[in-house]
Amino acid sequence: MTVTAASRLFEPITVGAIPLKHRVVLAPLTRLRANKETGVPSDLAIEYYRQRASDGGLLISEGTMIAQEAGGMPGAPGVHSKEQISKWKEITDAVHSKGGKIVCQLWALGRVADPSLVSTVWGASTLPFVQDGQSPSEAPKVTQLTPKDIERFTGHYVQAAKNAIEAGFDGVEVHGANGYLLDQFLQSKSNNRTDEYGGSLENRFRFPLAVINAVSKAIGVERVGLRMSPLGTFQGMREDDPIGVFLPWAQTVLAAQPKIAYIHAVGPRPEGLKDADEYDTLMLVSGNLDVIRDAVVKAGSRFLIAGGFTTKSAKAHTEQTDDLIVFGRPFIANPDLPERIKNDWPLTPYDRSTFYTPDAHGYTDYPTYKEEGSQDALAPKAVL
Template structure:
């Protein structure tokens, strides 16, 4: 009997995966507040979710201290961070799993209490993400060059730490997304205005990390329809994201994968279904660009076992799970065997302790 498409092998750049259930990048805030070194149980957390031939994507991981802005987020810029991540990648590989590191820079969403400078793409378009207005400094040409360098070095650090590759966090209103979208980018230089100019920084990042570690170990994440972080506005997302996806596959046709968030989610929250239906938002045009270029496509956001099985059959892509994979370390086996899922506890998603982290139970058959 033929296996469901969700459990059939697929090639994704350098990865030869044995199934298509992916751990989505999930902010967990379990890193040291001073050093951004991952919390001790993080190795167990990722190892629990590793499967033979399965792909895990880490939580957003800071490319540099000045790129941060959230307490408890891990980094990949110091020797201590690299050493701790190496423990995690070794544990994942021991189980036959594969793991990508998601590279993160905050931009205007940074907490001003945590970084000396809150960098923004356009000083005329600050975003008060925190209760007090956020003072911002616009990235000048030299700053942009420095941040591209941070991404490149972070990719090299990730490979040193044993990761199979990196995913550029280009979603949810963070730095790369801020350059892309007109709601946050009103610059009048070569990095703003036309869509071609707004693609310039994201493409520089993509090409820099691809040159550093090889495009087959590089991926990109996007949230075309999300409004988290003050994004989207009144603009048509496809006017930006169709050119962006075409530029991605043209610049790096050997990319590992492109990862897009479904319209039904925005950040960590679900979108209003009636609003999504009214807008008619769909990943289909973007999926067609990526798969048409022979690059693997991952969708994420609000998936259930049933919807993931149906989506893989229909579209042939991989499906990333967040909340359900958080609460079910053996999620692929539960889906494949039709076993019930553990419920997740929202109250412990972002707490600092061990509860709700590596303590969710594996499935046990009833006696």
């Protein structure tokens, strides 16, 4: 199969209520540049998102806390205060000024929250997250959410979604992946409840589904997406039969909200904190998401997929599917990533040591290809 320079990545597509001109999507990337006391995004974030915006391109914001009690990570932003909403409005205005679209990823940490930053570390159950080299007795104590707590957190998601729309976002993505709160309810690794929120798949789906339904009702289902990580092992997760859990979960969401804008699945790249081989190799090792994609497409929704894609594998993938391809690390070092991919320009390598540092270095100081002057001016250069 011959893959053209542009491929289907640059065909227009509508995602729920959001019209797009191409399918290169910015992943939700935690960068920890917000004010550590207030959770207000920094002024640097305005430029960061503006740089990565493109005409008709979709950006997914970094994980954004739905409430103070849902947080517990220093430097992560929120969308629950007037000051946070005001700063996000500056960011969304900057994205829209370039013709871009942006959705807000709604985030609650659950059992992985830093206990020094929250009064209570909440979880689906009392099962702690035990880090490598740590004994269970050293892990932070986790308090199981009661049904009343679950109702309160559902309200947090709804209010955060409304706040996101007030801040100018084009929609929201409910974060149900990577071992955070909603994922903790879905997976038996973190949910050993014996009430109506544990045990059977129907029970484990109950709270996450309530969130999807409530947020959809609040802002319109065509402005709502869902992220899941069926094959991920991050933060102690991974079902013995992941597709046996996440295919029914996707089907349940699609049955309840058939007009949901999209489902965004993370491929089997094993650890977000480590480099790995490209996506295609990992798919052979860890299984694949085809059956989930098929369910999403059959229901008439859109499928977004992330997981170590390169320029080459992304183009090949979109020749065979109607997916939108979500890029993380390459988008950090290449603010003009869609244009580079479209023109087969080389990519600037990223610097992992600057992913979570507090200043502009490694955040807003990466030049575009045109700013470099020419392909020969790129040093070092790598076609990824």
